Amino acid sequence: MGLMRRLESLLPWATLVAMLIAQWLIFVRVPTEAQMGIVQRIFYFHVGTAWAAFGCFFVVAGASAVYLWRGSRAADRLALASAEVGVLFCTLVLVTGPIWARPIWGVWWTWDPRLTMTVILWAIYAAYLMLRAFGGSDESVSRYAAVLGIVGVLDIPVIRLSVRLLQGIHPAVLTTREGGSGLTDPTMRLTLYVSSIAILLLAGWLVGLRARAARLESEVTALRREVEAREGAAA
Amino acid sequence: MIRGVLAVLRKDLRIEWRTKESLAGFVVLGVLLVVVFSVALDPSPQDAPRFAPSVLWATFVFTGLLGIQRGFVLERENDCLGGLLSSPLDPAALYLGKLASNVVLLGIMQALVVPLVAMLLHVDVGRVLPVLMLTLALGNLGFAALATLFAAMTVRARSREVMLPVLLLPLLVPVLIGGVKATDAALGGATAAAPLGVLVAFDTIFVMAGVLLFEQVIRD
Numbered sequence: 001m002g003l004m005r006r007l008e009s010l011l012p013w014a015t016l017v018a019m020l021i022a023q024w025l026i027f028v029r030v031p032t033e034a035q036m037g038i039v040q041r042i043f044y045f046h047v048g049t050a051w052a053a054f055g056c057f058f059v060v061a062g063a064s065a066v067y068l069w070r071g072s073r074a075a076d077r078l079a080l081a082s083a084e085v086g087v088l089f090c091t092l093v094l095v096t097g098p099i100w101a102r103p104i105w106g107v108w109w110t111w112d113p114r115l116t117m118t119v120i121l122w123a124i125y126a127a128y129l130m131l132r133a134f135g136g137s138d139e140s141v142s143r144y145a146a147v148l149g150i151v152g153v154l155d156i157p158v159i160r161l162s163v164r165l166l167q168g169i170h171p172a173v174l175t176t177r178e179g180g181s182g183l184t185d186p187t188m189r190l191t192l193y194v195s196s197i198a199i200l201l202l203a204g205w206l207v208g209l210r211a212r213a214a215r216l217e218s219e220v221t222a223l224r225r226e227v228e229a230r231e232g233a234a235a
Numbered sequence: 236m237i238r239g240v241l242a243v244l245r246k247d248l249r250i251e252w253r254t255k256e257s258l259a260g261f262v263v264l265g266v267l268l269v270v271v272f273s274v275a276l277d278p279s280p281q282d283a284p285r286f287a288p289s290v291l292w293a294t295f296v297f298t299g300l301l302g303i304q305r306g307f308v309l310e311r312e313n314d315c316l317g318g319l320l321s322s323p324l325d326p327a328a329l330y331l332g333k334l335a336s337n338v339v340l341l342g343i344m345q346a347l348v349v350p351l352v353a354m355l356l357h358v359d360v361g362r363v364l365p366v367l368m369l370t371l372a373l374g375n376l377g378f379a380a381l382a383t384l385f386a387a388m389t390v391r392a393r394s395r396e397v398m399l400p401v402l403l404l405p406l407l408v409p410v411l412i413g414g415v416k417a418t419d420a421a422l423g424g425a426t427a428a429a430p431l432g433v434l435v436a437f438d439t440i441f442v443m444a445g446v447l448l449f450e451q452v453i454r455d
Contacts, residue, residue, distance in 0.1 A: 068451055116408075123405035130401055135392050144388045147448045148402065151381070154440050155406050162409035162433045165416045 011205045018198035025191040033188075039103050044191055046096040048199030049089045050118070056086030056203060057125060057153060064149030067142065073218070074211075076142045079149055081210035083128050085203055090122045113163035120159055124152045239324045243332025247306060248339065257305040261344040264301055268294040269351050280357060287356040288418035292411055294348055295374065299341055300400045303382045306333060307390040320453065330383060330449035334442070337379040345371050358422060366421040373434035374414040380441040381406055388452045409437050 026044045033040035063079035066072055097115065098108040109115065128148050135141040183189055251257055272290045310316040319329060349371065353360045360367055385402050389395040417430035 068448075120405050120408050127401045127405060131392075131398065134394050134398065135389075140391070143451050147384070147388065147451050150448065151384070151406065151441070151444055154444055155409070158409045158433065158437045158440060161436060162412040162430075165412055165430055165433070 008208060011201065011208065015198065015201040015205050018194065018201050022191070022195035022198040025187075025194055030187050030191040031185065036104055039100055042096050042100050044195040045199070046093060046100065047192060048196035049092045049096065051196055052199050052203035053086050053089035053093055053121075055200065056082040056089065056207065057121065057156070059207070060086065060125070060128070060149040061153035064146035067146045068150075074215070076146070077211045077214040077218075078207070079146065080132060080214055081207045083125050083132070083145075083149070084210055085206045087122065087125045087129060088206075089199075089203060090118065090125065093118055094122060111166055113160075113166050116163045116166060117159055120163075121152075121156070124148075124155065128152065236325060236328050239328030240331040240335065243319075243324070243329055244335045244339075247333065247336035250309065251336070251340065257302055257340055258343060260305065261298055261302045261340060262347055265294060265298045265344045265348045266351060268297055269348055269355060273355050278356070283356040284358045284422065287352055287358045288415045288422065290356060291349065291352045291418060292374070292414040294352070295341075295345060295414070296378065296404075296407060296411055298344055298348070299378050299382060300403060302340070302344075303337060303379075303386050304390065304395060304399055306337060307386045311390050316453065326450040326453060327446045329453070330445050333387075334379050334383045334445065337383050338375055341375045341379055342372075345375060360422075363421040366427055367418065370414060370417040370421065370427065370431065370434070373431065373438055374410050377410045377413075377434055377437040377441060378407060380438060380445050384441075384445045384449060384452060387449065409433055413437065 022044070026041055030041070030044075032038055059082040060079050063075045063082065066075040067079060097118075101110075102108050128145060131148060132141060132145050135144050183192065269290060272293055273286075276286050276290070278286050307316075310319065320326075349360060349367070352358070382399075382403060385399060389398045389402065392398050413430045413433035415430075417427040417434065420427040420430065
């Protein structure tokens with residue numbers, strides 16, 4: 001527990017350092033892409049946020065499973081925190097993508113498999129947050145949300161399969177297997193990795209903060225109930 | 236187990252046979268939506284067949300979403316669900332029975348919507364009937380597998396009319412894409428293997444998930 005605490009208190013500083021290095025790499029060090037120009041730099045944010053969002057959604061599923069089988073409140077809070085941060089980062093992906101796509105493809109949006117997949121995932125986890133907010137009483141909502149968290153992640157491979165039936169133009173970044181250009185310049189690769197690590201650290205930090213806020217919230221509710229019960233007993 | 240499933244199915248279908256409430260909703264909505272989509276698209280007679288798969292599946296999904304809640308609203312009245320849960324019935328059997336009755340109702344709706352789409356959008360479904368029926372059956376099962384699970388979940392929520400579609404629609408996208416692409420391929424004379432594979436994968440995963448997770452959704 002002591003080690004975890006120490007790591008947790010280090011996380012904001014690690015995030016800060018990684019972020020600063022990433023900004024320097026992105027805006028100073030890395031060469032401008034020859035064909036796309038300056039707008040290509042947004043991609044160093046785009047890819048990392050996408051990874052962070054996907055990572056969050058898998059954490060939601062894992063935490064949901066733990067909650068259903070063990071009944072652990074901490075797992076329930078972790079699922080909620082990851083879903084919120086995941087939706088936030090997924091929104092950023094959906095914002096940075098079109099900003100790049102407009103000058104490069106000439107349109108803000110196309111129904112390419114990856115774009116479709118991202119927007120569907122966004123909708124699933126936005127619905128998850130809605131369920132959390134309006135789904136019913138505390139305990140049953142946690143269970144419902146856990147079921148949705150698991151169903152959502154089970155749906156990801158099937159959605160992937162199904163969106164492949166649509167026509168695609170999204171570039172493949174790290175592999176050339178799907179006909180994309182691939183990223184060949186070593187500085188560009190380094191920048192991508194560093195900025196992605198920075199964004200993943202940021203996501204992890206935010207999830208931790210949100211989960212802690214949720215814990216405090218439930219503690220406050222419990223204390224308030226206790227006070228009300230005592231006041232009721234006294235009166 | 237199987238007896239339990241059949242008992243729930245028989246009970247639900249008997250209620251439906253006596254009230255015809257869900258079915259009336261499904262049928263009227265189905266017809267209405269086909270008409271609405273056709274009018275909104277306003278295709279020329281030559282273009283019309285191209286839109287048939289999309290109109291068919293959009294109608295199916297939306298009719299299903301709007302009609303499916305009824306089966307659980309009924310259980311909620313007079314605490315019928317409490318009665319079912321206190322019986323020695325396995326929750327998995329309850330899920331499968333509900334799933335089966337939903338599949339039957341959705342199937343009846345499909346049997347009505349398909350000829351209507353064929354007529355209004357000038358497609359000849361007769362020659363591809365086996366593939367088309369397989370596609371419809373697989374899409375029906377996949378839709379019902381998730382809808383049954385989530386209808387049980389949202390039945391107690393205050394804003395259930397909004398909540399159920401919001402939860403289900405994004406999850407059902409593979410059924411929509413798979414159904415449209417398979418129907419499209421079948422009508423165009425191409426092989427529908429890939430989209431049918433998507434539907435089979437969807438059905439397998441979510442019937443199993445429903446059986447395993449249903450208990451978490453209905454217990455209080």
